[in-house]
Amino acid sequence: MRHHRxxxxxxxxxxxxxxxxxxxxxxxxxAPGIGDSYYPSYGNGGYDVSHYDxxxxxxxxxxxxxxxxxxxxxxxxxxSRFNLDFALDVSEVLVDGKKAAFAATGDHELExxxxxPLTSGRPFTVVVRYSGTPSKVVAGGFTSWLRTPDGGVAANxxxxxxxxxxxxxxxxDKATYxxxxxxxxxxxAISNGTLQSTSSKLGWTRYNWRSSKPxxxxxxxxxxxxxxxxxxTTANGxxxxxxxxxxxxxxxxxxxxxxxxxxxxxxxxxxxxxPYPFDALGGYVPNVPTGYALxxxxxxxxxxxxxxxxxxxxxxxHELAHQWFGDSVSLKDWRDIWINEGFATxxxxxxxxxxxxxxxxxxxxxxxxxxxxxxxxxxVEPGDPGPENQFHSAVYDRGALALQALRNEIGDEDxxxxxxGWPTEHRYGNASVKDFVAYAExxxxxxxxxxxxxxxxxxxxxxxxxARAAELSPAKAPVRPKSWQxxxxxxxxxxH
Numbered sequence: 001m002r003h004h005r006x007x008x009x010x011x012x013x014x015x016x017x018x019x020x021x022x023x024x025x026x027x028x029x030x031a032p033g034i035g036d037s038y039y040p041s042y043g044n045g046g047y048d049v050s051h052y053d054x055x056x057x058x059x060x061x062x063x064x065x066x067x068x069x070x071x072x073x074x075x076x077x078x079x080s081r082f083n084l085d086f087a088l089d090v091s092e093v094l095v096d097g098k099k100a101a102f103a104a105t106g107d108h109e110l111e112x113x114x115x116x117p118l119t120s121g122r123p124f125t126v127v128v129r130y131s132g133t134p135s136k137v138v139a140g141g142f143t144s145w146l147r148t149p150d151g152g153v154a155a156n157x158x159x160x161x162x163x164x165x166x167x168x169x170x171x172x173d174k175a176t177y178x179x180x181x182x183x184x185x186x187x188x189a190i191s192n193g194t195l196q197s198t199s200s201k202l203g204w205t206r207y208n209w210r211s212s213k214p215x216x217x218x219x220x221x222x223x224x225x226x227x228x229x230x231x232x233t234t235a236n237g238x239x240x241x242x243x244x245x246x247x248x249x250x251x252x253x254x255x256x257x258x259x260x261x262x263x264x265x266x267x268x269x270x271x272x273x274x275p276y277p278f279d280a281l282g283g284y285v286p287n288v289p290t291g292y293a294l295x296x297x298x299x300x301x302x303x304x305x306x307x308x309x310x311x312x313x314x315x316x317x318h319e320l321a322h323q324w325f326g327d328s329v330s331l332k333d334w335r336d337i338w339i340n341e342g343f344a345t346x347x348x349x350x351x352x353x354x355x356x357x358x359x360x361x362x363x364x365x366x367x368x369x370x371x372x373x374x375x376x377x378x379x380v381e382p383g384d385p386g387p388e389n390q391f392h393s394a395v396y397d398r399g400a401l402a403l404q405a406l407r408n409e410i411g412d413e414d415x416x417x418x419x420x421g422w423p424t425e426h427r428y429g430n431a432s433v434k435d436f437v438a439y440a441e442x443x444x445x446x447x448x449x450x451x452x453x454x455x456x457x458x459x460x461x462x463x464x465x466x467a468r469a470a471e472l473s474p475a476k477a478p479v480r481p482k483s484w485q486x487x488x489x490x491x492x493x494x495x496h
Contacts, residue, residue: 027080027117032109034170038334038387039158041106043170044083047073047124051175054165057182057204058189058224060151063133069165071126072175079118084110085159085217086166087139088132096124107139108162126166134163146288149247151187151225153286155294155301158334158390161217171330172430174214182206183224190223190243192298194280211297213278214428216330221296223286230256234263239280241299245287254307258316259283265313265320265351272350273321274420277328277427283316293490295322295344306490314348314483315490321347324423332432337390338382338456339436342399343419348487349400358481364404365473366480367397373461383433383456396491402455405470409451410444418443 030046033039053070065088085108093102095114103111110128118124134145134152144156145163154164161167178196181189182204193211200206211220227243234240240263244255262283270276283300285307293315294301300319306312325347326340349360358366371377380386380394382402389395407415418440422431425439433456441448451470454462464474 027078030077030079030082032083032105032111034168034172036170036333038390039170041109042085042159042334043173044085044168046077046079046082047075047118047168049073049168049173049175050123051177052165052167052220053178053180055180056164056222058152060184060187060224063135063147063152064131065134065152065164066131067129067165069126069128069130071128071166072123073126073168074123075118075120078120079114081111081113082118084112084126084128084166085162085169086110086128086130087137087162088130088134088164090128090130090166092127092129094125094127100126108159110166128166130166137163139163146286146290148225148245148287150245150287151183151223153221153223153225153288153301155221155223155296157218157294159218161220164222165220167217169217171216171218172332174216174330174428174430176213177209177211177215177220179209179211179220179222180206181209181222181224186226187224188227188229188243190221190227190229190241190284190299192219192221192280192296193278194239195241213297213328215297215327219295219297219327221294221299221301223284223301225286227284227286230260232263234267234281236276238276239282241280241282243282243284243286245285245304247287248285248304251285251304251307254309254311255285255302255304257311258307258313259285259302261313262316262320265317266323268351268354269317269321269324269347272347272416272419273324274424277324277423281320281323283319293319295319295326295340297323297327309489312486312490314351314486317348317351318344318490328428329423329426330430332430332435334387334390335384336432337385337395338399338402338433339431341391341395342382342403345396345400345487345491346403348483348490349404352481352483352487355483357483360404360407361471362478362481363484363487364401365478366484367401368462368467368472368474369478371461375461378461379459381457381459383452393488393491398455401472402452405451405455405472406440406448408471409448410440410446414444 033041034043051072056067093100098115101113144160146153179191189207191209196208232240280298290303291305321344325343353359382399467474
């Protein structure tokens with residue numbers, strides 16, 4: 001049966017007005033940056049991405065990458081032009097199926113001018129065809145594309161997307177992802193999420209990966225090379241995929257002995273932080289010369305150097321804790337880095353406590369005593385460290401100290417309720433240090449601004465009286481916990 005809807009003239013006119021596209025007169029360009037206080041040119045204004053579909057082809061011997069990115073987005077203003085963050089060579093851009101003008105500006109901006117202005121509130125589709133040699137592309141004075149003897153890896157913070165796909169590169173704009181990568185037979189392509197399928201044709205194998213939960217662009221990863229891959233499922237049925245370069249040499253055994261414990265660690269962290277927020281987990285260790293690790297969503301990246309001294313579950317605890325603190329709940333501004341790193345470090349303190357290698361209190365006491373008052377360590381404010389100190393050890397160690405001070409102030413019941421409630425309250429969203437302070441005050445019913453000012457925002461060592469007030473021992477030489485050095489090695493390895 002066909003239904004006909006009658007419209008009175010006024011209603012019909014209103015509907016026609018809704019359908020009118022933005023005019024050139026009232027449309028304006030989207031901002032070339034999203035407004036971050038540390039990185040003003042990162043991200044872009046005027047739109048919000050909901051999904052990236054990346055179809056890629058990569059030749060490891062030449063480091064040649066070819067790609068077509070399909071981006072689904074919604075306009076947040078009437079747009080005459082918008083930017084994408086990207087550094088490779090672009091051959092064509094389509095917006096809603098029509099050819100668009102484009103130009104590269106700066107070292108990572110792609111300006112796109114659609115054939116007609118885009119209307120605020122309307123969805124639109126962008127197709128970008130591109131190619132390049134990522135390791136040879138320098139933006140901001142560096143490349144985030146890491147070459148390996150048998151391929152390449154995209155993993156860095158706070159940016160890595162520019163070298164392999166166009167994006168709105170800021171954690172404020174999360175999206176879902178489909179990543180399809182063709183590589184020569186005998187080579188594997190690793191990415192985030194779940195492996196949907198593989199297929200081979202004419203000497204090439206295509207891997208199709210899906211990230212079904214919101215993901216920030218810097219947390220998207222791609223690794224191409226020859227890997228030993230292990231698969232399993234957790235007790236709850238989640239797929240576990242780990243990958244190790246075949247040429248890790250003497251670090252191979254220690255890497256496996258660490259990363260293969262990922263499912264066990266996630267199960268333990270779930271008891272502390274609440275249900276694991278994603279539908280897959282694992283990790284990968286490519287043969288790269290770097291020293292850092294990164295919480296790439298569902299599948300953290302580890303450098304082989306982290307396992308040079310033997311098995312290192314502490315770094316795995318750190319990166320997997322980020323799946324709650326940093327990945328599911330992401331920062332609003334890069335100055336909010338403490339809500340990522342302070343919590344991941346505190347997870348290591350809790351793991352140490354669980355393993356009988358030093359309690360969180362002992363680690364806090366030793367941390368406080370280890371740095372004399374004139375050490376530059378205390379001049380860095382974890383709550384707003386500045387871009388030059390974003391990955392300073394103070395953000396990690398002093399950041400964890402702030403959490404122990406909070407725990408002692410409000411008691412275990414409220415503290416652990418916060419550790420579970422915070423990632424639930426902001427799941428798949430963004431939050432700031434200020435948001436966390438407000439949340440902790442709400443749960444505990446206590447005013448906490450002074451405590452956080454002391455431990456996060458004062459550029460000097462808190463006095464002994466303040467340490468005692470936070471139930472920290474100001475003793476000069478407490479016993480060093482067994483886990484201390486391994487945690488320190490993790491932090492030095494985690495700096496980017």
